[in-house]
Amino acid sequence: MAKQIMSSSNLLFFFLALLIITLSTIPNFASASLEEANALLKWKASLEIPKNSLLSSWIPLPLNSSAFGVNKLSGPIPVELRNLKSLTDLAVNENQLNGSIPSSLGNLTSLNLLYLYQNQLSGPIPVELGNMKSLTHLEVGINQLNGSIPSSLEKLSNLLWLNLIENRLSGPIPSEVGKLKSLTHLYVSRNQLSGCIPSSFGELGKLKSLIDFKVNNNQINGSIPPEFGNLTQLQRLDLSSNHLVGEIPKEFGKMKSVLYLYLAGNQLSGVIPLELGFCELLEVLDLSKNRLNGSIPTSIGQWEHIHYLNLSNNKLSEKIPSEIGKLVHLTDLDLSQNFLTKEIPAEVQSLQSLQKLDFSHNRLSGSIPDAFVNLPRGIDINLSFNKLSGPVPLSANFVNVSIESNLNLCGNITRLKLCPSQIMKKKNDLFHHKLILVITLPLIGAVLLGVFMYGLIAYQQQKNKSPQKTSDEESGDYFSITCFDGKVVYAEILKATNDFDEAYCIGTGGYGTVYKAELQPDNVVAVKKLHSSSENVDHNGFLNEVRALTNIRHRNIVKLYGYCSHVRHSFLIYEYLEKGSLGSILRSDVLAKELDWLKRAHISDFGTSKLLKLDSSNWTAIAGTYGYIAPELAYTMVANEKCDVYSFGVVAVEVIMGKHPGDLITSFPTLSAADYLVPANVGDSRIPPPSSQVEKQVRLVLSLSRACLTSNPHERPTMQQVSNLLMKDQL
Template sequence: MTQFKMDQFWKFLVFILMFGLSLIWNAIGGACATAPAPTPVLAPAPAPPVPTDYYEPSEEIGIYSMLTSWNNSGTNTSALLPTWPLSHNHPCNYTFPDKVRKWFLCSINAVNIGNLTGLDHKLYNMNILFGTNKSGDVELVGELPLAIRNLTNLNYVRIAGHPRLSGPLPPNMIKAFPSMTSLSLTNNNLSGNITVSPTPFFHIDELDLSSNVFTGTPFCQDRAANFTVRSLNFSVNEFSGTFCGDDSSTTLELLDISYNQFTDVKISILGQSDNVFPLKVIYAQHNHLQSFPSELLKLPLLEEIYLDSNNISGILTFPDVSTVSSALRLVSIVNNNITEIRPSTTSPSLFDESSIRISDLVFLGGNPVCKDARKSDLLRTVCRFNKSSPIEDLYIAPSKIPEIISACMGGVALVALIITIFFVRNLMKKIAIIRKFKYELDKKDVKPNLYSYTELKAATQDFQSTNILGRGGFGVVYKGILIDGSKVAVKRLLKAKKDYDIQDFLNEITVISKIKHRNLVQLKGCCIKEDQRILIYELVDNMNLASILRGDSNEDHLDWGSRFNIILGIARGLAYLHEEIEPPIIHRDIKSENILLDKDLNPKIADFGLALLLPSLDDGETHINISKIAGTMGYLSPEYATYGQVSTKLDVFSFGVLVLEIVSGRKNIDNNLPMEQLCLTLWAQRLHAKNEMLKLVDKSLKEVTMTEDTTIKRVVEIGLLCLHHATARRPNMSDVVAMLIGNKEIDHIALHEYHETYIQEDSSTSSQSIPSIGSWTLSHS
């Protein structure tokens, strides 16, 4: 009998321990999951072209009329432009004060294309940026004047953040500019209907009318509008009725009509080939849609559709799986009034409980059908709010724990109970963190993707060393292939400090994930598992710049045209980080290894924003103590290396070093070279002083033309100017871009100052060392 009691006792103890372990296992399983893809951020405007003296007289009249109209309405534009002459001086050739440039920027480019038909043809290309009211310096008041239509060569317009700018658009304004590529009128108080005349044919890349009070039913009344668009944003307005995209959708990739009063969405693809409709993402949440628009799932390239918080009710029936876009990965119908779901009669496997596809596609959280979610595996799978939501009933409800605890008896059982309570407490804390994060994430405009740790282990073959793409001061990068076949770069960061708040890390990741530019590597998302932090980036096809310059890849040697485009692309990427983002993002580690090249040799800057994560990471394994400094020897500016002073000018200095490396095809510091060539920056200075800069050029660059010789000399001077010892004398990256494309002259006075500071006679160098660079003294070994 005693033996029987002991057996029962030990069985009970094992049960308690297994129960605690099961809670921990489920908590870990739910800690990392995926979330809906973030709302795409539109690419920044293209760089302004080279200005000339050519312009249409109507453009001068148009701009002045616009400013006069706004001035009469209460906008004090005349006070900001007191010296603007009216006669024979186009405003785009006027040098505005810095304060004005924040809200008014325009440039004109005229290209003479020759006497093709006996006439002198000129092509006019004009970019204009009006009224981005970030700092409150200037507020536009009144209505958009009709005179804006006189600017027929407008290429880019952005008027944003002016709540007192109201009234309708000038009649047929959208088609008034044949050369327009981007029209953004977001976050104003504009109203009225949007109409488009049938002629002429018109295409625009980006049309953003979000956050206004426009009404009516756009485009449906304009069936013969002859109008196409790539990115259309009508969100946060008062549009109503049926949204029709029949004619405008042949080039449409992104559609955002969220937060309106639309009752239906119709995009007809009858009789069209598969490649006609490139639409990938539809945002239609927070409208008055009555039924599920299943026809949209047939769009051949559709990836995501958001229909949350509408009036979709009744039975949800999916179409035959064979008719659904093969690219489809998310259908969010959260917070509607769906009471039942049914599979297609021709393809019941779409709702088969074992189907992985449906569990990764449909989200029905907040619908009446989910009140009985525990009754079937299918409902538990689809009744989620997003990909980060755990599948229902993954863990035992906390309310049942006291019932189990009350059955514990004896001293050993008490110990088991204490251990279980400890684990359960940690479990509840982890669940609270996850819930808090999801709550905070839902409030953000742009949400990073969250990937599960299991998914990333599978993608990288359990982080196999054969998949390593590179190592750096922040961690190791692996090549990964996700379950949908897409290729990614998985960066496994150093372990996080134990006392660092997970929310701070996620806040920084959210900031970085908003940044999108053609010369920056795109952050796709992240994963958090205990003290591990993992970032997921787009995979850039080619190798990094260092490998190609040093001949470590199979790529042919870069010609000068490719090298110049790489330099210009890097400059534009840095200018975007420094001057288009508030607050600016400082890279701190610009070097050739952090410049990736795609298949067309376009440069993309990697690891930008990682400096924001420095406080969260354990610095025990970095190449430089990141609690004090981040960067790579040879690229550090003197003030940063010596005093830790951080500003955008330290990136400018590193860029200058990188320019010289791209021109010469060698490392900045190379102990295998003769003493006078050991340090690239000092050697370049000596050659510049002797007007022998072409000796710096990579020997693999053959057949360089005279025009290219001139360009190379100019680029070298720009690189040297970026190395100026005084931070104030180094140019901003936007000025570097302007100098590279010929819009701005090089500051030769500052360049001469740099010579005076750094150039030393060869006799001053010993056989053991060379002159110092800022605070660094380089010894020959």
């Protein structure tokens, strides 16, 4: 075997297609060897050969060997290859070959490997391929082949690997495939196959060596044969995205070697069999999008190696078993869209590897366990649309928590009502304050009198400056609006949001709830309804600031149209953007790939947060988003430019990592250059390593981010300095 690899300025990699021909040197076979050499030269003449290809140097070689490497081949596969009787390996995968697979390839009885995958081949799979008795690997996936899978493949008794994925094959899976005793890998996914999994796959018991079986994304129907339990060597079984019905066979518990089991996207019913817990090596289980009912079996506690468990979109009921706390390697747990009831088990705190937990859209009740504060920081937690009650645990772990539509939750959070104990504490504090006032009043009477006189004078001056109140204000219907007719827009927004109904809510922030309002078919706006604590502002001063902000024009700032105040509601009107937050996009593999320089991020609430007089004693009322605000705000409560610089550093690292940096924020400024300047240490693992030029730019951004995240605000650069450095290097 010989390998040749060539490179050019236009191609990063060249495909290596290797043909191995073992020819005898005995004179009696000289004519046969010459015939094979001529067949190769004829194939060369029929191909469109790229410039500088090694193929252009082909000449008749000595009769005892012939090997070559080629790249980007196009054209049909010639029938002359049938003359290569000594050929053992034919690998022309990942080229641009077209036409059909010649039936004459069936004459290559010495062939062991046939790699034709990832070309542009069409037509049916020739039945003559069943004549290649020595074949061990047949890979024709990722082409445009059609027709049915030929039953003649049963004659390939030495076949180990059969790959037919991503074609247009139709019809049933031939029962004869179940007779390939040597088969270890069977891939027929992403075709148009239909019918049942053949009953002769009851002879799957003969497939003792089968390790990997993928038939996902087809149109297979019927039930799952219980004989799958005989496949004791099977490590992966993927039957997802088909039309399978019936129950999950309890015989699955016999598959002691299975690591990955995918049954999602079918119409399976019944309960999750208790015997499934016997698959103790299981690492991934996806049963989502079926019709499974009953309870989650307690035997799941035996899956000590599992790291992905998805039972969402079923009809599972009863409580979440406490045994779930034994799955200590879980990174992704999704039980959403079911009918689960009772309390969340405190044992969830043992899942210290979790990155995502979704219990939303169930009927869970009781309180959120205090043990949730022991979960890792920065994980995505979704508990929305349940019947949870009681206080929300106060913890930094709840940065990315969603708790919408749990009406009985309470806590010291802006969008929730206060808990009874917190109300009582406030009353006690008020009593103590009054007592202190009574005791100290004689000592500070003179001071209070002076303050009173000063206030009286200031009030009189303010009264003289205030405009005459309108009849609307005096009657309790006060309107003030910028850029719109207040009364008309107020009525239209109430109508468009059904009086701020929860169904139109698209988000909740630190000082307001955002609703989508469609005023006209082509006029959609975002309406931020201010919380009561945000409405105690200087009205005239606030309106003057809003008028100034409505005149701002910048492509990266969400447009503020105006402000409306009424005795019932006060709200800001913004331009509507529908793509969500940067954090949610980065967490999605699909949406993250769409980010580019043409799809710029937009800043919302620009200039308005500082205008709202929030309760400075309430930590949850700080204007900003947890995980992005500067640490000094915890004790100074004063926002300035250096707070924005810190937030910029967090966002920059988040974009590079593809997720919120979490605990890395506090340690990032102290990392050595060998750690933080290497993109591979902190970069997004979902994308390939950057080129040298891109890596240089990433290093610059990481260096700037490190400076922005310094704990001492005086040591942080200004945004002007950051901008100049970025523009200088032309990122």
